[in-house]
Amino acid sequence: GESVGLHLPTLSVQEGDNSIINCAYSNSASDYFIWYKQESGKGPQFIIDIRSNMDKRQGQRVTVLLNKTVKHLSLQIAATQPGDSAVYFCAENDSGNTPLVFGKGTRLSVIA
Amino acid sequence: DTGVSQNPRHKITKRGQNVTFRCDPISEHNRLYWYRQTLGQGPEFLTYFQNEAQLEKSRLLSDRFSAERPKGSFSTLEIQRTEQGDSAMYLCASSLVANEQFFGPGTRLTVL
Numbered sequence: 048g049e050s051v052g053l054h055l056p057t058l059s060v061q062e063g064d065n066s067i068i069n070c071a072y073s074n075s076a077s078d079y080f081i082w083y084k085q086e087s088g089k090g091p092q093f094i095i096d097i098r099s100n101m102d103k104r105q106g107q108r109v110t111v112l113l114n115k116t117v118k119h120l121s122l123q124i125a126a127t128q129p130g131d132s133a134v135y136f137c138a139e140n141d142s143g144n145t146p147l148v149f150g151k152g153t154r155l156s157v158i159a
Numbered sequence: 160d161t162g163v164s165q166n167p168r169h170k171i172t173k174r175g176q177n178v179t180f181r182c183d184p185i186s187e188h189n190r191l192y193w194y195r196q197t198l199g200q201g202p203e204f205l206t207y208f209q210n211e212a213q214l215e216k217s218r219l220l221s222d223r224f225s226a227e228r229p230k231g232s233f234s235t236l237e238i239q240r241t242e243q244g245d246s247a248m249y250l251c252a253s254s255l256v257a258n259e260q261f262f263g264p265g266t267r268l269t270v271l
Contacts, residue, residue: 090250090262136201149201
């Protein structure tokens with residue numbers, strides 16, 4: 048079936064560097080995308096979302112980029128901090144009206 | 160803390176026993192979702208409600224699973240005759256229609 052997936056399962060970055068986490072999706076009908084952060088033993092925490100009528104959206108230290116042509120989504124974290132260490136999931140659905148389909152996740156490790 | 164609460168946080172049970180989990184969503188949210196997450200995987204959709212109506216059930220939701228949201232507020236998820244394969248984190252999320260889903264901390268189920 049159609050699914051959301053990730054290019055890299057693990058990512059290690061130095062504290063202060065920028066992080067880029069990538070995600071590919073295959074459902075061309077998807078038009079709403081979300082990034083979640085999940086720390087050990089906790090539920091996923093909303094980071095940022097983007098709808099398909101945009102190709103970039105910025106939050107506090109985070110930017111999400113959407114390339115609908117190649118069905119690719121990325122999360123950029125500026126000045127990565129130890130507290131950013133977690134597993135990051137991208138998820139997608141249709142107009143926010145259907146259940147989310149999650150990818151497998153990327154573990155981000157920040158080296159102090 | 161997202162405002163979504165789940166109880167209990169941990170449940171250990173013997174195979175064949177019944178278990179029930181509770182989710183209290185953010186009060187003004189009319190949608191409530193149940194997901195299941197196993198180690199190293201993203202959450203997988205089980206079922207969701209809009210107000211008290213159960214709108215969709217995943218194929219993952221066998222006939223041993225039942226969910227209710229009787230008054231359109233809190234929800235319960237019951238698993239009958241638990242099996243070892245039911246061991247997972249059960250996550251609840253709530254949202255307003257067509258908006259981001261906020262997750263609770265999850266209930267970790269261990270079936271011995």
